[in-house]
Amino acid sequence: MTRACLQALWSHWRRNPLQLFTFLAGLALATALWSGVQAINAEARASYDAAATTLGEGRFDQVLPKAGEGFAQEVYVDLRRAGWQVSPVVEGRLRLDDGAVRVIGLDPLTTPGALSPVAGTRDIDLSGFLTVGVLFADVATAARLADLPQEVVVDASVAPDTVLTDVGVAQRLLERPGTLSRLIVAPEQPMGLLPLADVAPGLMRVAAQGSSDVGQLTDSFHLNLTAFGLLSFAVGIFIVHGTIGLVFEQRRGMVRTLRTLGVPLRRLMGLMAAELLALSLVAGMIGVVLGYIVAALLLPDVAATLEGLYGAQVAGGLQLRPVWWLSGLGIAVLGAGLAGAGALWRIARMPILASARPRAWAMVAGRGRQVQGAVAVVLLALAAVIGALDLGLLASFVLLGCLMIGAALALPLIVGAVLALGQARARGVISGWFWADTRQQLPGLSLALMALLLAMAANVGVSTMVSSFRLTFVDFLDQRLFADAYVRGIDRDQMPGVEAYLIAQGYDVLPLLSVDTRLAGVPSELMGARVGPAYARNWSFVDAGPDAWAQVAAGEAVIANEQLVRRAGLWLGDALDIGDGLRLPLVGVYGDYGNPVGQAIVAETLFTSLFPEEAPRQFGVLGAPAEDLRADLGAEFGVPSSSVVDQAAVKAFSLGIFERTFTVTAALNVLTLAVAGFAILMSLLTLSAIRLPQLAPVWAMGLTRGTLARIDLLRALVLAALTAVLALPLGLALAWVLLAVVNVQAFGWRLPMYLFPLDYARLGVLTLAAAGLAALWPAFRMARTPVSQLLGVFANER
Template structure:
């Protein structure tokens, strides 16, 4: 009986291959989007982990020299002999930019980091020096040298070579030097305080997560949000397809029950059937996701590297966590989508009629309205009172689902209104028929709504970020030339007779208001006064900064420490200054405060600026003078246009990724519409036949079908616009602040939205085209049969 039952159930798909295709393809697409994004994210995170493990960054406290960039290795021995459990690190770059990290495997708290052991390596070999670990790609960049042997290891962070400290000292030509010490988490009793034995070192506390991952979280957040939305869209499709399949099989199920098949067996069979479908779709989707990820990864890694300096391996590896999660989400998604249908089977009275219910009942509508109202109210409450990142995401979820549920109600109201205003019977019928179709199309339209809203929201966010950042770059890159000069005094003497504005770059890491922060010194000049804009400021700001009477701080510090102009900030234990203004500082993870140059030099006489920004009327002539007369290497001079171009190219990469995901989500939504229309087409013949019989041609009917799809899509697009803007606002003003400490101003991009709207209409028209053509070619006999079969 089980076999016969399963056969009967499966026979439905044999007779409706299109429905099966919809189900499998929808689920596969949803899984593909989700797992593709997951693959990209997990690949990127694995890269950071490798980097963090290599450096011991984030996990351990570090001891750094208070001044200078390195310290003698004897300081390591001094600390160990005093009981401090520390491991030495020498870090530096070769001329070609390759980063070399040297560790002492015996004392480094994390051992040799991520390096994987292999059979032909021994501890003595490593301790003897001469082994360098690097990814195969990085290995190619190591200069050939008989003094060491390169072991390729994919676990090492890209662009980094890991080696024993002795070898690192040789490679970097820093004999007897180390750059920092890693402090083990476990320390013995009776250790003297650091200030007593090493006053020249400063302890930098471990961070909960590395800077890198915190920064890049913003990017991952966007990708994940996209993946999740794409998946949600797919689930709407699956829900539609399973719902339809169960509606159409009500008769079969009733028959099976009547023949004596127990309800539990029936449900078990249905679950089995769904599981098989979910597995097939999940596997297909994961494979597709692989392709999506492989396509996106180069752009994602370029974006991350450009934006945050995070280096990501280019190769994609097949990580079990993401393909398993792909499968799990396919099965979970099917379960969610089909739970309603299963519940329906369980509750269906054996003797109930087999007629499929196609019209949306008033009761169903009321349920939708209530659910939607609850979700939207929750979203409102969360927006008003929620705090924290989790609340931000809950807000996003409530808002999007609530809006999606409200869509059929809104569309229904609009269509009813149009119907009442329709001048002719045909148009009246058109509107009424459209409304009647709503129930069949509503899931696909919700999918379209979400896809469009996501597109509007994310592109608004990215574009706003770009616009803000461009303005920020203009402000920060106000000087015309940027140069690096070892001897700052000589440079200033050389420039003194020329009409040049000089901006020495002076900064140091410190703690402000109890938080890690940067302290900068500014030589007040038009470079600053003409270009810097403030989020809030007080009068005579620059004059007061110049004279050392006030400090300006960035938005991060302002938000984290709750400081505003008028408050005061302790720069050192002995010096407290009033805050004169708050400036935007996008992309910087830490707080920053800027004081006048004289004051800065007074506090940090040991910091000699080596980087300078120069403002001039004639950058080309100044550049020539610096190279030919002052003797600066051309490579030490960067012009502003170059830096800006570089920064902007990073954003173009971001757009490539965002654009690709936009197209993918829209494609999924278009597919949903196509499939809904195709399934509806056969069921609609009984509705259309009478109209045809009244004299409308099949071609006219086809055109009306097309128009219907476009009108519905247009209405949905109109709803999606405000939803998308709300989404963007939540991302910029709530999620961003919670996650990164700064708020991005929101800009509107009407042209982008118009283009997106057209794209959505085109997708809907394209999706409706085939069903419309099919309709216009339906043999008259089929239409006539409708009357013959009339029950």
């Protein structure tokens, strides 16, 4: 019986291959975008975990210098003598021909268990690690270390762009003899230890954070990606839902017949559910493969984004991790289950003698319209309430969900009302029929239109956010890069001579000194600047006290970027410890977009007194065209022309990084819109198959097939245009939520919102083109429908 039933059920798909394709393609596309995003997230998280495991971040308490980059190794010896179970770490950037890698030196004898890879590598003996020097790195990084004298061992668990070695070897490589960066505190400590402040007053203990800093920093970015993945998945599920609904409606007759012939309902339901499961697994597998391709294409840009925004290192290669391909299959099955549950339920409740006529008209009549409207109103009201209250990051994503789903549910009602208005005002007979028939088609196209609405609103919202961010960023660059040219990358010994020469030439020279350090426990950059009128004229603050620059110039105060003050929980009036026990009041907070680390600025004189060995790393030069400077400095000092950079080039470089940062978002935007276009195509193709009985009488009364095809094309364009018009305010609302709610919750700062009418017009044209393209094939099929097929509608012996 089971085999016969399955054969009967499968015969529907065999006779309707387009429906089978729609189901598989819709679910596969939905799964692809979801699992693609999951693959990227899994890869990034694996990289963070590798880094955290390597460095002990998150798992063990750390002892760090209160200020500065490092501390003397003797302090470590003092702590060990005092009984502290601590292990030394030295870390820094090692410059190679093709960039830099992060070098981390550990002591395998004192490192807490399972932190060092030495223990897990059988063919490396400990004495070799300690004496000759062995470097551990992943495959890509190991290849870059070929010129180093040390043996390089490939270890996939080491974070990307990171080299792990013995602490002594690291000190030699980094040229920091006798200096340590931090200490890892073992979980078990002897009783009666002397307090840390007594043994090492310059150090402070930081508690384990449970997860890595970078993991927390990037959570918001990954949440955004996941939200995009979910949105794409929702768009795909709209396709699947429509197909499953149609398939089950069309099989009502078969179900009735099978039950009449004695197949128990329970068996039939089980077989239909199994059929759904099998198909969703097939679609899921196709989707996972497609997702892998999407992820592999996007991952390099995501890696660049994470490094640009957060300084997080993510491997550029993709691994087949079970967590995401299993989640891909899982979500395919879940999506098909969600889409098919309602249809299965209706079949289960169908009386055995119920009419086998498809309930297409019941669907058309839109019995659930009132319920749908009520749910939409409730969701939109909920969104408004959450928007008005300050409930945290998760709530702001709930707000986004309510807004998008509520608007999607409201769409068919609003479009229906507009179409009714069109019908009421139509003068001609064909236009009257056009509006009436479009209303008739609306329920069948609703899901595709909702998908289009979501895709387009996401496009408007995200592009508004990105473009607003871009404008703000450009403005920020104009403030920060006010010098005409920058001199950098020349020999430190040459710097004083070059500076003196430039001043003698009458140029305004602004040297920039900096050291990497920790300020208030936050990895930061402390800068020394020659504060003058140029700074006061060009820089704008997020918040500042009166005469902020004057106080900084006098060496009496410090200013810091938002990243530092928010992470350290500081604001104006608080004091910041900048080293050697010197605490200065914070008098200004400035925006510093795209900088992953904290930053503070003090006067040049104060900086040089704190760090007398530091020389300026670069100069900003006012009033000097870069071309002239290149010629002058080249002739006088032999400075290569590449060391003199003009302001425009720096801006272009910064903007280049920025643009790459949002490549992923743009790619996901396009993919989502493409999926929505596919949804329209599939809906129109599906409808065209069941629509012949509606069109044949109109054809019989004297409209040609070509005219009907053109009307169908126009219908798709009108519906897409209506959807686009409604997507615009929804997209702007989305942008506002992203900028004014999500951004504030995630990053702590709010961006101004700008409008970009030309971009929206371009997107509208793109949407119409997508809808037009999607409608072209069904319209072409309509124009070429054989007369015999149209006549078949009128045949008596059907």
